[in-house]
Amino acid sequence: MASGKRPEHRAPPEIYYNEEEARKYTSNSRIIEIQQQLSERAIELLRLPEDQCCFILDIGCGSGLSGECLTEQGHVWVGLDISRHMLDVAVLRECEGDLIYGDMGQGIPFRAGSFDGAISVSAIQWLCNADKKGHHPPKRLYKFFSMLYASLNRGAKAVLQLYPENSSQLELITQQAMRAGFTGGLVVDYPNSTKAKKMFLCLFSGGSVQELPPGLGTDVNNADQSQHVAYSDKRERVKNMRGKPPKKSRDWILEKKERRKRQGKDVRADSKYTGRRRARKF
Amino acid sequence: MKLITHNMLSSNIIKGVKNGYPLGIQATDVQVNEVDFNPDFVARIIPKLQWPILCQAAESIGHLGDLPKELISDFESNEEFLKKAHHILMEIEVKEGNLVCPETGRKFPISNGILNMLLNEDEV
Numbered sequence: 067m068a069s070g071k072r073p074e075h076r077a078p079p080e081i082y083y084n085e086e087e088a089r090k091y092t093s094n095s096r097i098i099e100i101q102q103q104l105s106e107r108a109i110e111l112l113r114l115p116e117d118q119c120c121f122i123l124d125i126g127c128g129s130g131l132s133g134e135c136l137t138e139q140g141h142v143w144v145g146l147d148i149s150r151h152m153l154d155v156a157v158l159r160e161c162e163g164d165l166i167y168g169d170m171g172q173g174i175p176f177r178a179g180s181f182d183g184a185i186s187v188s189a190i191q192w193l194c195n196a197d198k199k200g201h202h203p204p205k206r207l208y209k210f211f212s213m214l215y216a217s218l219n220r221g222a223k224a225v226l227q228l229y230p231e232n233s234s235q236l237e238l239i240t241q242q243a244m245r246a247g248f249t250g251g252l253v254v255d256y257p258n259s260t261k262a263k264k265m266f267l268c269l270f271s272g273g274s275v276q277e278l279p280p281g282l283g284t285d286v287n288n289a290d291q292s293q294h295v296a297y298s299d300k301r302e303r304v305k306n307m308r309g310k311p312p313k314k315s316r317d318w319i320l321e322k323k324e325r326r327k328r329q330g331k332d333v334r335a336d337s338k339y340t341g342r343r344r345a346r347k348f
Numbered sequence: 349m350k351l352i353t354h355n356m357l358s359s360n361i362i363k364g365v366k367n368g369y370p371l372g373i374q375a376t377d378v379q380v381n382e383v384d385f386n387p388d389f390v391a392r393i394i395p396k397l398q399w400p401i402l403c404q405a406a407e408s409i410g411h412l413g414d415l416p417k418e419l420i421s422d423f424e425s426n427e428e429f430l431k432k433a434h435h436i437l438m439e440i441e442v443k444e445g446n447l448v449c450p451e452t453g454r455k456f457p458i459s460n461g462i463l464n465m466l467l468n469e470d471e472v
């Protein structure tokens with residue numbers, strides 16, 4: 067967010083995405099390009115079976131830019147959005163998808179197993195704000211995720227690109243997703259660039275445990291560190307995030323010895339005593 | 349609103365509604381638009397549909413045509429049948445009207461083809 071306050075702090079989404087803001091989605095080439103890039107990446111991360119046309123839900127479909135990407139790849143989609151003006155732009159654009167005017171925080175109005183996958187581009191962070199008197203963000207997030215989970219085929223994925231305001235928002239969002247039954251985690255593209263960095267919450271609805279794809283723009287040699295954070299196990303997650311074992315642990319010592327060896331230093335051979343506490347000397 | 353979407357929709361987001369399925373259709377403007385026929389997609393979506401509900405919905409807006417009310421067993425390889433299903437699922441659109449919750453009678457207006465499912469806070 068280059069200029070000033072975040073959109074979510076200015077107004078509720080149905081007000082913020084007014085006629086003027088909606089028009090930008092047809093006229094501002096930078097906005098259009100970014101939305102398309104994010105959509106294409108989200109669809110790629112869905113990893114749908116090759117050459118198969120699928121039935122996809124687009125959450126916060128807005129003006130239909132993301133939907134157009136789905137259509138281009140041969141998929142049939144339904145979009146949900148809370149801004150009437152954005153949906154009107156989608157109609158003007160003659161989108162192929164069916165459009166629903168609704169609030170994702172009120173749930174996903176579909177019967178079980180309707181969709182082969184779901185995407186969302188720059189929308190779900192809006193759920194972290196309480197815009198109405200009765201709004202309780204954790205409850206709305208849970209409602210959203212649990213009904214999304216039910217509306218997906220078993221084994222289907224949801225890829226949600228988001229702009230969390232801070233780490234506690236991200237924590238809240240992922241927590242509610244896991245509570246609703248999803249597994250999966252975060253894929254971060256270009257984690258070392260403040261501008262290009264993009265986050266995709268990749269969620270799996272049941273089926274076998276699947277590996278997360280790597281983020282873009284990350285060092286291939288460090289593939290296991292920093293670029294994606296799996297949420298299957300909290301401890302594991304903290305370890306992955308830091309990429310380092312706790313200080314003075316056996317793993318920490320082994321890693322340090324390894325580093326020294328690589329630097330050509332003289333290092334004692336590893337043994338079963340490595341990293342153990344020594345008995346006190348008298 | 350296409351009939352493929354109607355076949356999947358439920359009003360179970362309303363507080364106290366159990367299945368919310370199927371939604372009734374009151375159509376005042378129905379249009380037919382040509383959509384590219386993709387036999388693979390239609391064949392793959394058919395097992396996920398409630399076939400009798402599709403026929404009932406098509407009939408209620410006067411577009412059942414000669415679609416068989418009984419799902420045939422060899423639909424995957426029957427191009428003629430898949431074409432008919434494609435037409436009903438993808439090409440018929442309710443532009444104006446209402447969908448109706450089967451349990452509460454709550455109406456969800458359709459205008460300009462967009463279905464309004466936004467609830468009041470006391471319905472959540």
Ligand SMILES: C[S@@+](CC[C@H](N)C(=O)[O-])C[C@H]1O[C@@H](n2cnc3c(N)ncnc32)[C@H](O)[C@@H]1O
Binds near residue numbers: 083130146187
């Ligand atoms: C950055 S725009 C994405 C636009 C869209 N991908 C497109 O192609 O135009 C985010 C969208 O999320 C929608 N949104 C925000 N909160 C929402 C909610 N609670 N329910 C449904 N849509 C919401 C906004 O109305 C807005 O259209």
